């Protein structure tokens with residue numbers, strides 16, 4: 001069994017599952033059978049800060065808390081699915097990730113909003129040591145983190161949506177069999193070709209929509225029952 005680096009202590013509901021961060025913050029009874037709102041974290045919920053790992057660099061995007069609160073009020077589980085190659089590269093460690101997450105959760109709480117789950121993948125083809133993996137099943141655009149969410153929380157992927165600033169976020173949703181994804185123009189969203197690539201992920205079985213930011217993606221919640 002591989003001995004993966006761990007944080008000094010795990011926050012509530014968190015563990016590493018074969019090296020992937022898997023954390024549930026709500027009882028399964030509250031998420032079982034529900035459609036989920038999967039959110040990419042960096043560039044969507046928080047402003048893009050190159051390999052975010054410092055608490056002082058945490059800034060929620062405009063009205064992110066209001067959007068998440070609206071999902072909370074509809075009993076829609078809100079779940080972060082975030083590639084964290086910075087851990088794999090050795091740029092920062094799990095303790096930094098834990099501190100940043102605590103700040104995000106605290107900032108959201110100030111807006112009466114909470115998240116129900118957090119999944120983070122540190123693997124990358126250029127990762128160091130145990131984090132090196134050519135094409136890890138949990139690294140977006142692969143659907144592994146969404147599968148972990150399904151297995152641990154019982155959410156209904158076939159009724160769920162994802163919001164992301166990169167085409168690989170929408171592709172992960174497609175690969176997991178979600179209803180669709182919303183591409184936002186925050187973070188990397190305005191990079192050359194990103195918007196077009198994200199919308200091109202859509203097809204007959206998967207909706208790819210556009211929004212300016214997470215807040216304007218709020219209207220997508222009408223698709224969730």
Ligand SMILES: [Mg+2]
Pocket residue numbers: 040041042043044164165166187188
């Ligand atoms: Mg992002």
